[in-house]
Amino acid sequence: MNLQEIKEFLKSIKNTDIEEMQYQSVEDSLYFKKTDIEAITSVTKEIAIDKVKKEEKEKFSLVAIKSTMVGTFANAQSNDKPPFVKEEDDIIVGQKIGQVEAMKIIKDVNSNIKGKISKILVSNGQSVEYGQELFLVDTSIK
Numbered sequence: 542m543n544l545q546e547i548k549e550f551l552k553s554i555k556n557t558d559i560e561e562m563q564y565q566s567v568e569d570s571l572y573f574k575k576t577d578i579e580a581i582t583s584v585t586k587e588i589a590i591d592k593v594k595k596e597e598k599e600k601f602s603l604v605a606i607k608s609t610m611v612g613t614f615a616n617a618q619s620n621d622k623p624p625f626v627k628e629e630d631d632i633i634v635g636q637k638i639g640q641v642e643a644m645k646i647i648k649d650v651n652s653n654i655k656g657k658i659s660k661i662l663v664s665n666g667q668s669v670e671y672g673q674e675l676f677l678v679d680t681s682i683k
Contacts, residue, residue: 628660
């Protein structure tokens with residue numbers, strides 16, 4: 542239940558005979574008492590603050606894996622082989638997740654973190670620069 546839904550719910554019971562209400566779902570558990578309006582306002586503020594904190598935490602859990610050289614990115618050993626990783630794949634430290642080739646020198650892109658591939662930022666055959674972000678990895682996954 543988001544903050545807007547809570548506000549709409551409170552408005553809807555304001556002019557009724559309902560004195561108390563309990564709401565429970567897998568994610569939320571809320572208890573409302575009509576005579577305790579200030580507490581309800583406080584609870585809705587706390588919910589909003591918790592939601593913002595959760596969103597901020599999610600932002601900080603994304604870590605970029607960057608190219609260590611200039612060259613051409615490859616997401617597979619060759620065109621007839623499957624990609625090293627896809628979005629939503631779990632990865633571990635040391636796992637090969639791509640390659641960068643320059644002047645017939647091929648360097649593996651290995652993961653230096655554990656997590657889940659959230660976004661692949663470059664496509665197969667794309668030119669990349671030193672320090673360019675190649676992958677975003679969600680490190681909040683345990």
